Amino acid sequence: MEIGNRLKNARNEKGMTQEHAAELLGVSRQTISNWENSKSYPDIISVIKMSDLYSVSLDHLLKEDNTMKQTYQEFLEESTNTVKAKKNLSKIVLLSTYFVVWITVMILFWNVAGTIINELDMILRWILLPALLLFITVTVAKNDYFGKGKWLCVPGAAITFLTVPYTHTQFLFTEETVTFIFRFPNIPYMAAGILISFCGLEAGILWNKICKK
Incomplete structure (x- = not known):
């Protein structure tokens, strides 16, 4: 018996409509229909949720003939690889964006001719x-x-903020301008980077816990 039929039978034995099951699983009714008609396969998280929802074991839902089992395993592997690839891409985009902006700001600060508007x-x-x-x-x-490695964002922020130069505000005629002065280390701005990154990580961890609940 294909996994689609097993899902359909389990739902019917529980006395649920596709609409009700879809609402509880957080998917569309069409998605439930596609799973039960074997037009697509549910991801492993959805299978676990259906196991609890329909009060049947995972073994009952996934126990198939060898051909079907291999097909579903290939689907899960492909889905897992896709998720990992998207996650890695997100990491690269995030870090690259930060460093590109930081480098751009540093180039502007250190190579500006004379003064720059305070705003x-x-x-x-x-x-x-x-x-x-x-x-x-x-x-x-x-x-x-990055798991526990996410806390490396704190020293990373400290280093990048440390290199941002001091500024000295002065008035030339009627225009308020800023002159950049190199003073190393820039402790006050480094402290700001540490505080911001720490608060950001703590807020993200709290958000993650709330989502899991």
């Missing part, structure tokens, strides 16, 4: 970089990227 310094230093760091750390922790 631009405020946007780059106190809005763009902190907001981006907060978003990335929350996302990393919420999705549990």
Whole structure:
């Protein structure tokens, strides 16, 4: 018997309609129909949920002939590889975005000719970089990227924020401008990076726990 028929029989024995099962599983009725007609296969998480919902064992739902078993195993393996690939891509995009923005800001700060308008310094230093760091750390922790290695975001933020130069505000005629001064280390800004990254990770961890509940 194919897995689709097993899912259909289990649902019928439980006295559930496709609409009711779909609502409890968080999928569409069409998805349930496709699974039961073997037009597509449910992922392993959905199979586990249906096992609990229909009060049947996983062995009962997945115990098939050798051909069917191999087909479903191939599907699960392909799905797992796809999820891993998307997760790895997300990690690369997040980290790359942060470092590209940081490098761009550093190039602008260190190669600017003379002075720069104070508002631009405020946007780059106190809005763009902190907001981006907060978003990335929350996302990393919420999705549990890197496992315990996610805490390396804190020293990483400390190092990148440490290299941002001090600024000195002055007035030239009627325009408020900023002159960049190299003072190493930039402890105050480094402390800000540490605080932002730590708060972001803690918020992401809390978000992850709430989603699991």
